[in-house]
Amino acid sequence: MAANVQYVARETASNLWRNRLMTVAAVLTVAVSLSLVGAAMLLKQGVAHATTQWQHGVNVDVFLKAGVPVAQEKVIDQDLLQLPYVHSCTYRSQAYDYNEAKHLLTPDESQSLSASTTPASLRCVLNDPGQAQAVAQQFSGRPGVASVTYPSQAVHNMQQVTRILQWVFLIVAVILLLSASVLILNTIRLAIFARRREVSVMKLVGATNWFIRVPFMFEGLLQGLSGAVIAALSVIGLHLVLNTLGDSRTSNVFTQMRMPIGEVLATSAVVVVIGLVVGTVGSAFAIRRFLET
Amino acid sequence: MAANVQYVARETASNLWRNRLMTVAAVLTVAVSLSLVGAAMLLKQGVAHATTQWQHGVNVDVFLKAGVPVAQEKVIDQDLLQLPYVHSCTYRSQAYDYNEAKHLLTPDESQSLSASTTPASLRCVLNDPGQAQAVAQQFSGRPGVASVTYPSQAVHNMQQVTRILQWVFLIVAVILLLSASVLILNTIRLAIFARRREVSVMKLVGATNWFIRVPFMFEGLLQGLSGAVIAALSVIGLHLVLNTLGDSRTSNVFTQMRMPIGEVLATSAVVVVIGLVVGTVGSAFAIRRFLET
């Protein structure tokens, strides 16, 4: 560790500059591959958020018979709320349901509807979408209740899909991380290989291994850092793009995937740390074989 | 193009061997990055398949009142089938529905159920899951029909999710392809950079640009090919893994994503072609600036 700070700083700076092509190549490799890693991590978290959103979106609609007295409606509402897995219920008037139906259906289909034939409903949000069937079983057939609808197969699929999606993105992130490491190590190895004669000359004039290694490691550190910062900025950029998409149209998947900026910054930080570590350790590792003898 | 075949073959082979480190680096880069591209392409297709499967899974359940005469059941069935967007309907007895309910619910919940209180139902598969609400509107309240249930918000989400998933994987594939190209070009550039003196010596003894370029391009071609073949094998491997997962548990997402081997091979072929092209063109491109003057 005989190398003093000033020597290392000067050496690193001039090496980075004089081997521009390699610097650019290494930074590019880190930036591209860590961007992919970061994006995968972001998407994984996005899906986690969206899942919560989607689960809140699984409603049990309790359609009320036309002309049910308000008192009975209240009782049904209260009974529903007593169930532990019901989160909240909203009363929707006949007019509201009619409007919604008109909105969801094509003009052709909604022609046959009218506000008076559309039933009023209690739309209940569940804590656990798996319990939808239980609610339906209990309330369909109760006095005042016309029917209870809930998504059955779809709920099942949805749960599976989001669970698996999270896994997929996690696995993708891990695979990309491994790939990124391989690619970055590869690039560093090539760059150092191109300078192997230089290393051997340094050894011949009496430089210790650490004296040679430290500037190379700092080079790797800075390359990894620069690449990782670019990658982190891409991740934040991706987040902003998703956010904008989420704003422009209401209630699409992007809105559901929106997540607090804190998590995005955490992801970016992870990416930067990975870049630093892979760059530094990679350089130290790559130079090893040229330092032997 | 003065280079004759034998010269090119010998030159390429010996260069690949004598620059082993670079050969390995380039092949590795191509293999890793094209595997990712291939995997993304495969997943996109998988989702496309799964979507079809999921859409078939969106059912409208028409629950029948207990004690409805068989004739009335038939009429309801036929009326359902006359709707253009209903694909098929299956009659499910009270016993069947009871069993299914018991299966889906926890023992606690199913205690209150009995075969006689569970309604029989017609489970209809739709050609277009977007029409579920229309079916519900038309049949709920009909004589003999207790209630009609269908997934509403969930259907909406599901359609959005799968549509967007396909886009996501397509975009991911394109981004990965661009990244792969950048990384491969990068690696080739570094490898050729390390041999720039060699190129300049060849020029000084009177070699034409093509004479120098052709062996380099063949090197790039072979490196791209080897890497791409590894990538293609990984894609096929991934397919087999997904298939096995799809077999072991019934009816999970992996089963739904299963696709014919033909498509997998097509994907692999695309990957190989990409590798070939990027390797060859990349080499030709990378050597360009060392051939000037």
Place this chain on the structure above:
Amino acid sequence: MICLENVSKTYQTGTVALRDLSLDIEKGEFVFLVGSTGSGKTTVIRLLLREELPDGGRIWVAGHEVALLSQWRVPYLRRNIGCVFQDYRLLPNKSVFENVAFVLEVIGRPKHVIASQVPQVLDLVGLGRKRDSLPGQLSGGEQQRVGIARAFVNRPLILLADEPTGNLDPKTSLGIVRLLDRINRTGTTVVVATHDASIVDMMRRRVIELDEGTMVRDQARGVYGYGT
């Protein structure tokens, strides 16, 4: 065969390597280019090979004005010129045999010609036994001799030799110079940049002396220097 007319060359660093240099070398001449280190000998050779372009003046080689030559014709010019480089410039990944054979492959000589001619030339420079070594496995003198073999294996019109005996012992040097002389007698124009006083003095050929990029002497049957 070789003609420089008011040639000047300044490198990007600002070093003036040649100043207004004019010289004329006829076909079949044997010329020594001498001068202290840094006087511009290698620069002259680089310009003749079109490795560098002059800043001013005109240069003719083998009937072509090199600066006007289009890119794609440069290789064909270079095939007429054999060159021994001061720093050898061997292909590090090719064996001795392949290094020499490469020049013949470049001009499209058939395989059997290569197979017969290369060993012959290697024997001539005394490297018959090292034909499969890589340049990194040779001593300095051996590398230099590979460079010499490569330079004249395709019987070029012009042979440029930059310090061809710098790493050779006097006996081997003498052998190489005799070889250059023999090549010269077959009609090849030979230009040798050298510091080796003994061979210049022995050969007694035309000597051109450079000093800081200008010609200070052009002597028909000259010696290495006045002051040594």
Place this chain on the structure above:
Amino acid sequence: MICLENVSKTYQTGTVALRDLSLDIEKGEFVFLVGSTGSGKTTVIRLLLREELPDGGRIWVAGHEVALLSQWRVPYLRRNIGCVFQDYRLLPNKSVFENVAFVLEVIGRPKHVIASQVPQVLDLVGLGRKRDSLPGQLSGGEQQRVGIARAFVNRPLILLADEPTGNLDPKTSLGIVRLLDRINRTGTTVVVATHDASIVDMMRRRVIELDEGTMVRDQARGVYGYGT
């Protein structure tokens, strides 16, 4: 100071570079190592620097047996040895100044020492004006002189010079040899492998001649050769 005992060295290619070589060089001696090209001079220097290990025999340098030296102590051995390499071995990405300064940085000399000592040494070899050039921007002789400056900038115990005047004109060569002589007079052991008959003959120092890896002559006040 330097002692070889029955040293032999065969390269991986099967070339026998040294055969049973024994020699002894005292502290403060000035020795010329001569021999035809490929006779093993560079190999001797490589062994002394521990760039290669001998296959047989033992080598002592500055009191250490090099083959027994542990890896981490090799750099400290090398700091006692200044070496001028036949192929210069300059750091291509460093300027002339930085190349020379590097040796001092390696041994941890403070900045002001470097700032005063390096220009002094560069002036001594006549490169004061080229201090900011990169090696690729120098003529052959200039690169060689950078190598020489680097070899003795840290006043080593032993100075090994492999063909230090191969690319220098006779006048500059003479200056370099005088410099080596001056360094030798300060107590430094100097070993010069060379083909340059004139400097050997002029200096009249101990001459060791190799032929195919064996010592054929060890003469106290020798000349370059009998036969030239």
